[in-house]
Amino acid sequence: MNSAEEPKVVVDAQAARAIGKGAMIVFKKGVVRVEGKVRPGDVVEVYTRGGVFLGRGFANPNSNIMIRLVTRDREAEIGKELFRERIRKANDYRKKFLGYGTVYRMVYGEADYLPGLIVDRFNEIASLQISSAGMERFKLDVAEAIMEVEKGVETVFEKNTGRSRRREGLPEIERVLLGREKWRTIIQEGRARFIVDLRGQKTGFFLDQRENRIALEKYIRPGMRVLDVFTYTGGFAIHAAVAGADEVVAVDKSPQAIKTAEENAKLNDVADRLRFITGSAFQVMEDMAGRGEKFDVVVLDPPAFVQHEKDLKRGLRAYFNVNYTGMKLVKNGGLLVTASCSQHVDMQTFKDMVIAAAAKAGKFLKMVEPYRTQAPDHPILMASKDTEYLKCLFFHVEDMR
Ligand SMILES: C[S@@+](CC[C@H](N)C(=O)[O-])C[C@H]1O[C@@H](n2cnc3c(N)ncnc32)[C@H](O)[C@@H]1O
CATH class of the missing domain: 3.40.50.150 (Vaccinia Virus protein VP39)
Structure with a gap:
């Protein structure tokens, strides 16, 4: 959808201030009004009461977390390319900055500017957890990006279960999403395995x-x-x-x-x-x-x-x-x-x-x-x-x- 057609969400002063400081989430109580029809997972534009543009993100009117901000850029395309780039950055942070090997949390939601997405890497298997209706629409793109960014990952396992899924009105799914049929591996942690x-x-x-x-x-x-x-x-x-x-x-x-x-x-x-x-x-x-x-x-x-x-x-x-x-x-x-x-x-x-x-x-x-x-x-x-x-x-x- 062209950003001009995206529904608009107006938030209160407290939510706007929080976004200004870097917050990525708006709770239902911070939303003043919604202009246009919003379905779970739709991309919306977020504004202050005074009409100042704050960013764009996924909305879910059925969830207590009503908006998960994805970008502060009015023009950015919210899709495969943006997610691939952020997954690459998140992975580089763990490997190049923190020095992790082959077992680590590759993506930690908002902290990696990927709201609603968690990815843990256990050697050749990546375990993916999605807790927002917006991210759910891109899960295959995300799985492809993980395997592209880390060639050692041969399986992306979808571990989409739990309370947060139910809260977003998403179905529970547990299966191999992409790659080899595998769900067990052995990891080394300090002196223990x-x-x-x-x-x-x-x-x-x-x-x-x-x-x-x-x-x-x-x-x-x-x-x-x-x-x-x-x-x-x-x-x-x-x-x-x-x-x-x-x-x-x-x-x-x-x-x-x-x-x-x-x-x-x-x-x-x-x-x-x-x-x-x-x-x-x-x-x-x-x-x-x-x-x-x-x-x-x-x-x-x-x-x-x-x-x-x-x-x-x-x-x-x-x-x-x-x-x-x-x-x-x-x-x-x-x-x-x-x-x-x-x-x-x-x-x-x-x-x-x-x-x-x-x-x-x-x-x-x-x-x-x-x-x-x-x-x-x-x-x-x-x-x-x-x-x-x-x-x-x-x-x-x-x-x-
Ligand atoms: C945070 S995890 C523990 C993680 C573990 N210490 C580790 O390092 O891998 C919490 C654990 O508590 C268990 N648990 C939850 N309620 C419990 C209860 N009432 N009695 C005993 N275990 C419980 C769960 O099955 C789960 O394995």
């Missing part, structure tokens, strides 16, 4: 915690007992075992994740030092605390308990319970690694929750690592606060006396 099965959760593997998992290794000594709660396919647990822990217990409620975790233990030759429990973390930790069990290291990496701002209070209670019980399980002088991937919980709120849990558990906490966040291949675009979500803190835990 992992089977990545793209039919698992999210894109198949939580790359965002990579540097934090590797950071755990330096605190592990022979003779240690480690507990990894919400382990998924063995993430922190495998690193602890590879680094020399004597006994590692890992918990997750997903039987499929635990099955892959067991395979990962064998792959790393540490199966004799790992024990997996399939079940609710809350119950398992309560039972352990009831029996007076203690660990040198406890890792807590739960799913996002706060999915929406309105769930903040309830979600924080869940974080509090997990952290309170987790702290009781750490030996005096041991290590607690605690994380939150909820975008709506900022670092200060997370710290306040941890402080409250420590007070109730009767513990002093000392930070032993600087504030840790998501891996650098999930860049935080300073102007776009939605791009920052992961918090991961390492604490030395002592009894309060």
Whole structure:
């Protein structure tokens, strides 16, 4: 469509100011009016109330995120060429600037000016996740661009499942979109190796915690007992075992994740030092605390308990319970690694929750690592606060006396 025919969306002063500072998203509440008919995925022009042009992007009147800005250029063609160029830039950033090899997040949505698109690369397989109706229309172009930009990628797997798809009114699809029929590979991460099965959760593997998992290794000594709660396919647990822990217990409620975790233990030759429990973390930790069990290291990496701002209070209670019980399980002088991937919980709120849990558990906490966040291949675009979500803190835990 010629830009002259594109529908126009007028936004309020707050949304306009945010766009001016670099934001790429406009929520429904920031939209004043829509001129013309807009269907999900249509390209629209965005204006201030006073008629100043702000940019062009994808709209979805059915979604809470009503506009995802793509360009501030009035004339730019929103299509294959533009996306190919941005994918190339995003890939170059990881490889040339950050120095990643063949396993990394290649595209992280707005942070790479590709709203609604996530691409994780696991060696020869790229896992693609689209969460906007606009980007959905270009998914084959995107898949072609990925293979063109990175010749080592032989398969683009479409991992189009999950809540964000449903929110945009998009169907759930999980299949090879382009290239060879393949969905499993083995990746190297520090001293550990992992089977990545793209039919698992999210894109198949939580790359965002990579540097934090590797950071755990330096605190592990022979003779240690480690507990990894919400382990998924063995993430922190495998690193602890590879680094020399004597006994590692890992918990997750997903039987499929635990099955892959067991395979990962064998792959790393540490199966004799790992024990997996399939079940609710809350119950398992309560039972352990009831029996007076203690660990040198406890890792807590739960799913996002706060999915929406309105769930903040309830979600924080869940974080509090997990952290309170987790702290009781750490030996005096041991290590607690605690994380939150909820975008709506900022670092200060997370710290306040941890402080409250420590007070109730009767513990002093000392930070032993600087504030840790998501891996650098999930860049935080300073102007776009939605791009920052992961918090991961390492604490030395002592009894309060
Ligand atoms: C953020 S992921 C953990 C990622 C993992 N630490 C890693 O490094 O790969 C959260 C995990 O929590 C699990 N989970 C969600 N709710 C749970 C519950 N109530 N009890 C136990 N596990 C749960 C999910 O199955 C998922 O594997």
